[in-house]
Each structure stands twice: as structure tokens, then as C-alpha cells.
Amino acid sequence: MSRAAEWLIPKLFLACAFLSILVTFGIIYTLLKETIGFFGQVSIVEFVTGTQWTPLFQPQQFGVLPLVAGSVLVAAIASMVAIPIGLASAVFLSEYAPDRVRRVVKPILEVLAGVPTIVYGFFALSFVTPLLRVFIPDLGLFNALSAGIVVGIMIIPMIASLSEDAMTAVPRSIREGAYALGATRLEVALKVVVPAAFSGIVASFVLAISRAIGETMIVTIAAGAMPNFTFNPVEPVQTLTAYIVQVSLGDTPFGSIEYYTIYAVGMTLFVLTFVMNMIAGWVSRRFKEDY
Amino acid sequence: MSLSREQMKRTLSGRKRFDRLSYLVFLSCTSVGIVVLCALLIDVLVNGIGWLNWDFLNNYPSRRPAQAGIKSAFFGTIWMIALTAPIAFVLGVGTAIYLEEYAKKNWFTRFIQVNISNLAGVPSIVFGILGLTLFVREMGLGRSLLAGAFTMALLILPIIVVASQEALKSIPQELRHGSYALGGTKWQTIRRIVLPAALPGILTGNILALSRAIGETAPLIMIGALTFVAFTPSGPLDQFTVMPIQIFNWISRPQEDFQYVAAAGIIVLLGMLLTMNALAIYLRNKFQHKF
Numbered sequence: 001m002s003r004a005a006e007w008l009i010p011k012l013f014l015a016c017a018f019l020s021i022l023v024t025f026g027i028i029y030t031l032l033k034e035t036i037g038f039f040g041q042v043s044i045v046e047f048v049t050g051t052q053w054t055p056l057f058q059p060q061q062f063g064v065l066p067l068v069a070g071s072v073l074v075a076a077i078a079s080m081v082a083i084p085i086g087l088a089s090a091v092f093l094s095e096y097a098p099d100r101v102r103r104v105v106k107p108i109l110e111v112l113a114g115v116p117t118i119v120y121g122f123f124a125l126s127f128v129t130p131l132l133r134v135f136i137p138d139l140g141l142f143n144a145l146s147a148g149i150v151v152g153i154m155i156i157p158m159i160a161s162l163s164e165d166a167m168t169a170v171p172r173s174i175r176e177g178a179y180a181l182g183a184t185r186l187e188v189a190l191k192v193v194v195p196a197a198f199s200g201i202v203a204s205f206v207l208a209i210s211r212a213i214g215e216t217m218i219v220t221i222a223a224g225a226m227p228n229f230t231f232n233p234v235e236p237v238q239t240l241t242a243y244i245v246q247v248s249l250g251d252t253p254f255g256s257i258e259y260y261t262i263y264a265v266g267m268t269l270f271v272l273t274f275v276m277n278m279i280a281g282w283v284s285r286r287f288k289e290d291y
Numbered sequence: 292m293s294l295s296r297e298q299m300k301r302t303l304s305g306r307k308r309f310d311r312l313s314y315l316v317f318l319s320c321t322s323v324g325i326v327v328l329c330a331l332l333i334d335v336l337v338n339g340i341g342w343l344n345w346d347f348l349n350n351y352p353s354r355r356p357a358q359a360g361i362k363s364a365f366f367g368t369i370w371m372i373a374l375t376a377p378i379a380f381v382l383g384v385g386t387a388i389y390l391e392e393y394a395k396k397n398w399f400t401r402f403i404q405v406n407i408s409n410l411a412g413v414p415s416i417v418f419g420i421l422g423l424t425l426f427v428r429e430m431g432l433g434r435s436l437l438a439g440a441f442t443m444a445l446l447i448l449p450i451i452v453v454a455s456q457e458a459l460k461s462i463p464q465e466l467r468h469g470s471y472a473l474g475g476t477k478w479q480t481i482r483r484i485v486l487p488a489a490l491p492g493i494l495t496g497n498i499l500a501l502s503r504a505i506g507e508t509a510p511l512i513m514i515g516a517l518t519f520v521a522f523t524p525s526g527p528l529d530q531f532t533v534m535p536i537q538i539f540n541w542i543s544r545p546q547e548d549f550q551y552v553a554a555a556g557i558i559v560l561l562g563m564l565l566t567m568n569a570l571a572i573y574l575r576n577k578f579q580h581k582f
Contacts (some may be wrong), residue, residue: 002476010393015296016385017394017403020452023445024406027417030424088320096317103323112328114499114564116506118535119335119557126550127334184310207412216415216509217535221542229502241416241509248423248513266420270413277412281405283414 031270034263041257047264053227053243056250057262062261068226070144070237071272074219075212077148077233078155082212083154083205086159090201093160094167095189101114106161113157121221124150129222134236142224145233150218153162155208162207167193199287203280210276214269216241240269335561339554347555351521352537356548361556366523367436367516368443368505368563374440375447380497382444383451389495390452391459392481411449418446419513427514428436434515437527442510447500454496458489491578498571502564508535534560557569 039047042062089109093102128148133139139146141165155280170193178192194201224236238246244262252258350360386407394400422442432438462485470480486493511533518540520532534556541553 002479006476006478010389013385013389013393016382017389019382020386020410020448021403021406023421024410026425027413027421030421031417044569085323087420088317089324092317092321096314097321105325108325108328111568112324114502114506114568115328115331116508116535116560116564118506118508118538118542119331121330122538122553122557123334125542126338126554127330153324153327158563160321160324184306186310186313187306189313210412214416216414216416217539220509221539236319241414244416244420245509247511248419248515254428262420266417270417273412273414274409277409281408 027270031263031267032188034260035267038257038260038264041260043262051229053185053238055258056247056252060257062264064240066229066266067238067240067243067265068268068272069229069231070219070223071213071241071269072238073231073233073237074148074151074215074223074239075209077145078152078212079209079238081149081152082155082159082208086156086204086208087163087201088161089156090163090167091189091194094164095185095193097235109157109160112153113161115154117154117215117217118221120150120154121218124218124222128156139234140224140236142222142226142236144223144237145235147219147221147223148233150222151212151215154215154218158211159204162204163197163201166197166204169200170196199284202287203284206276206280206283210273210280213239213276214241214273216245220245240265240272244269307404328422333563335554335557338551339556339558342555343558347552348559352519352540356546356552359541359549359552361440361534361537361559363520363523364532364534365555365559367520367531368533370436370527370531371439371443372501372505374436374527375443376497376501378444379447379451379500379504379539383448383497383500384455384493386448386452387457387459388454388481389454392477392485407449407452411453415446415507416509416513418442419510421445422510422514432528434517434530435528436524436531439511439516439531439533440527442514443504443507446507446510447504447566450500451497455489455493455499458492459485461492462488483551491574495571495575498567498574502567502571505564505567506535506560507531508539509534512539534563 011083047062047064049065050061051065052061052063053066054061093105097105113226124146124197125141128150129139129141132146132149174192174196175188178188183191190251219239220242223239223242224234225238226234227238227243241262243265247258247262325552331361346358347360348365349362350358351363352361353359386403390403394403419442422438422445426432426438426441428435430438432441466484466488467480470484475483516536517530517532520530524531538553538556538560541549541556
């Protein structure tokens with residue numbers, strides 16, 4: 001009995017581990033299969049280069065660029081919010097804050113990371129957009145700016161915590177060396193610690209931007225569901241993710257060409273975020289400093 | 292060329308001023324996250340607290356804001372956790388045990404590891420597409436709780452694996468050696484020594500991953516969780532809705548009063564998440580060992 005268990009149990013655990021690989025292949029297989037079917041009916045050149053996306057109306061046009069532009073615009077606004085604030089928070093937590101302060105601030109940032117995106121979506125509509133209207137009076141209820149800012153707030157904790165990890169990994173002795181030469185705290189932080197931890201910091205930026213591109217509910221609620229080929233932040237836009245939600249909420253018949261657009265758009269999204277995650281992994285390995 | 296004593300003093304005081312200023316700048320950047328969190332909570336409370344009463348908790352959704360309630364979504368969420376937790380726990384902890392206790396360090400193990408970290412970066416909506424294709428259509432589960440639970444389990448699998456691996460890694464080798472010295476087999480050692488010692492860490496990771504699943508909206512919209520469900524599910528193959536989807540539905544309604552209903556729903560959702568997080572922290576503190 002026990003000998004059988006010794007033999008069987010590792011196999012069961014191996015099967016569990018193997019399943020995670022199957023999930024990845026499952027994702028790639030389903031996306032690829034239906035996307036290939038989609039490109040049997042729609043030219044891939046039109047999909048990649050077209051600037052009109054109207055699969056749900058007549059005449060149907062399948063140029064994905066407006067959706068990509070929407071995702072990129074929202075992610076760009078989000079990075080402009082999150083990168084400076086996230087990096088500054090990381091510098092503060094790792095170089096300035098006394099232990100007592102850090103033990104309070106870090107969990108609060110973790111709470112920010114745990115807020116469901118649907119709640120952020122509500123916050124964008126009920127707080128951020130009205131606030132922005134004070135400065136931009138003719139801002140519509142749905143716009144890329146408000147969605148981007150709130151997505152940025154969502155990814156602050158990710159940048160702060162990953163960058164702080166990278167900066168904490170810089171050995172104490174390097175800082176002491178700089179202090180011994182008479183550097184101030186600011187000089188140590190910006191000229192010694194940040195450059196030493198640079199690969200980890202850049203990797204955190206790339207991962208956070210990838211998360212911003214894949215974010216769904218905030219942009220579905222606040223960005224406006226208009227596939228606009230624009231980089232104007234006060235206009236409504238639609239992102240790759242928001243389009244997928246729109247189709248699955250509607251009554252698009254299974255098997256129709258509109259239905260298969262979600263696989264082509266999903267594939268685009270998967271490839272985009274996958275490439276970014278690979279870049280992040282590569283950057284943090286390739287430029288890692290060995291102390 | 293050398294600086295006079297006077298010039299040195301002047302540049303030094305300038306650098307020191309910059310240093311003091313930088314403290315304030317970094318501190319205020321860090322507090323942005325905290326201020327936003329407070330604004331978000333206050334915004335939700337101000338909007339929702341007046342609508343939060345017993346009727347709201349005990350009513351089914353309604354076309355009239357005053358009679359709308361969260362009962363079916365609340366029970367849908369409870370069902371969802373109850374089904375997702377065991378699936379994700381077995382798969383995630385099994386994978387972690389295989390990787391930490393059984394696997395040799397070779398290309399295959401590295402491949403699984405890379406694969407898991409890539410899965411963690413896949414946008415949740417892509418898991419929704421997988422769930423829709425694989426569980427709802429191919430396996431014929433329909434738009435059921437079970438299809439949703441499988442999708443959610445796969446989504447949080449990477450978080451559980453990584454957290455469980457950390458917990459297992461923190462158990463010192465001496466404990467295992469002690470068990471082997473007494474004649475324990477590998478599985479006996481894992482089951483009676485390693486797992487009990489690592490369990491608090493594993494449970495904490497699982498609870499945090501589940502609280503992430505509770506807040507997720509997009510994958511369940513994809514698999515077609517309904518937005519108007521006027522019953523509580525009675526089995527795993529029933530149709531269902533969950534709190535974030537119900538909230539999304541309320542946010543999308545044009546009538547202004549539904550915004551307050553949505554805020555009330557958010558209070559319930561956040562209350563549940565807070566409870567789970569508190570439980571995770573309690574477990575971590577209560578059973579934390581020092582080796």
C-alpha cells in the first residue's frame with residue numbers, strides 16, 4: 001500500500017504540473033484555430049492595416065488598428081501616471097522611509113492592488129471624469145483620459161513593489177561607498193541605487209504596461225466603446241479587451257463572422273502582451289548586475 | 292583647480308537643500324496612492340451607504356432601482372468560491388509540491404516554471420475566451436457555475452503555484468532530514484512534516500488568490516454569466532451571476548439611481564474581500580513559524 005503510494009503520488013503531482021503546460025497550449029490552440037478560420041474569410045492584410053473597425057454594422061470592415069490604437073493610448077496615459085508615481089514610491093520606500101513607515105505604507109499599496117477592476121471602473125465614472133470636467137468642461141462622460149488615469153492608478157502598486165524589490169536587492173555596501181564619498185541621500189538614490197537596479201526597474205515598467213493593455217473592465221466602463229483611430233485623449237475609444245466584452249454581451253450568433261472576430265482580436269491581444277512579458281523577462285535577465 | 296572653502300560650503304548647502312526637498316517630493320508621490328485609495332472608498336461609501344439595507348441584501352435584481360437587490364449575485368459568488376477553491380487548491384499545490392519536492396532541476400522543470408510565469412501574464416479576458424471555447428462549448432457544460440469555476444481555477448493557478456512554492460521553500464532541510472533519519476519515506480515526510488509546516492503559507496496564498504478571483508469580472512462575462520438572474524443556484528450546473536457582473540450591469544444602466552445601487556453592491560463586494568484578506572493575515576500571524 002505505502003509502496004504503491006510512493007510510486008503513484010509523484011506521478012499525480014507531475015500530472016498537475018503538466019496541466020499548466022496544457023493550459024498554455026490550450027490557449028494557443030483555441031486562439032490559433034479560430035483565428036485561422038477567421039482569416040479564411042477576411043484578408044489578413046485588411047485586418048492588420050485597416051483603419052476602420054465595424055464588424056457589428058453594415059458595411060463590415062475589419063481593420064484592427066483602431067482597437068490597437070485605443071489600447072496603446074490608454075496604456076500610454078496609464079504609464080504617464082504610473083511610472084513617475086510608482087518609481088518615486090519605490091525610491092521612497094527603499095531609500096527614505098524608516099522601517100515603521102514602510103510597514104504601514106506597503107500594505108496600503110497592496111490593498112490598492114487588490115481592488116477589483118470593476119470598482120476602479122465605477123470610480124472612473126463617478127469621481128475621476130467629473131473631476132476632470134472642472135479642467136476640461138466639454139469632456140464627454142466616456143473618454144480615454146479618465147480610463148487611462150484610472151488604469152494608471154491600478155498599476156502603480158505593481159511598479160512600486162517590483163521596483164522596490166529590485167532596489168532593495170542592491171547591496172548595502174555600494175550605498176555605504178557613495179555615502180563615504182560625501183553623497184547626499186538623493187544622490188545615492190538617483191546616481192547609485194536606481195542605475196544599479198535599472199534592469200529590474202525597466203522590467204517592472206514593461207510588465208505594468210502589459211497589464212494595462214490586458215486590463216478589461218475599467219476600459220469597458222469608462223473609455224466609451226467607440227473604435228476610434230485616434231490618439232486624442234479626450235475622445236472616446238475602444239480597446240482590444242473592451243471589444244471582446246462588447247461582443248460577448250451582445251447576441252452575436254455562434255459561428256458567424258462577427259463571432260470569430262473575438263478570436264482574432266484575442267490573438268492580437270495575446271501576442272501583444274506575450275511579447276511584452278518576454279521582453280520584461282529578457283531585460284531583467286540580460287541586464288542583471290551581479291554583485 | 293580647486294574649490295575655495297567658501298565655494299564648497301555653498302555647493303554643499305545647495306545639495307543638502309535638494310536632498311531635503313527630494314524627501315518631500317518622494318513622500319508626496321507615495322501618498323498619491325494612499326490619497327486615491329481614500330478618495331475611492333469615500334466615493335463608494337457616500338454613494339452607496341444610503342441604499343445598503345436588509346432589502347438590498349435580500350432582494351433579487353429588479354428593473355426598479357429601489358427594489359434591486361444583490362441576493363442572487365451574492366449566492367452566485369459563494370458558489371463560485373466553493374467550486375473554484377478545491378479545484379485550484381489541488382492543482383496548484385500539487386504542481387508546487389512536484390516542482391519543489393520531486394522534480395530534478397532540468398530543462399523540463401525550467402520549462403514548467405517559465406510557463407507558469409508566462410501564464411500569470413496572460414490577460415484574464417483571454418482565459419475567458421479559453422473557458423468559453425473549452426468548457427462552455429467543447430465540454431458542453433453550458434453557461435454553468437462549473438464552467439465558470441474551471442475558468443477561474445485556471446486563471447488563479449499561477450498565483451497559487453508561486454505562493455505554495457515559496458511556502459515549501461521556507462521549510463528548512465533539517466526537518467526533512469530528521470524525518471528521513473527516523474526511516475520516513477519521501478511521501479511520509481512530505482505529508483506529515485513538510486505540508487503541515489507549510490500549510491499556513493499555502494493557505495494564505497490560496498485565500499489571496501481566491502479574493503482575486505472574486506473581483507474578476509471579464510472572464511465570467513465571456514463565458515456568459517447572466518446579468519439578470521432572479522434565483523439562487525441550487526447545483527453546479529445551474530446558471531448564475533456573481534457580484535462584479537451584477538455591479539457592472541448596474542453601472543451600465545442609464546437611470547441615475549442605479550449608480551447608487553452599484554455603489555451599495557461595491558460596498559458588499561469590498562466587505563467580502565476585506566474579510567478574506569483579514570483571514571489571510573490572521574492565518575499568517577497565528578501559524579507563523581520561525582525556524
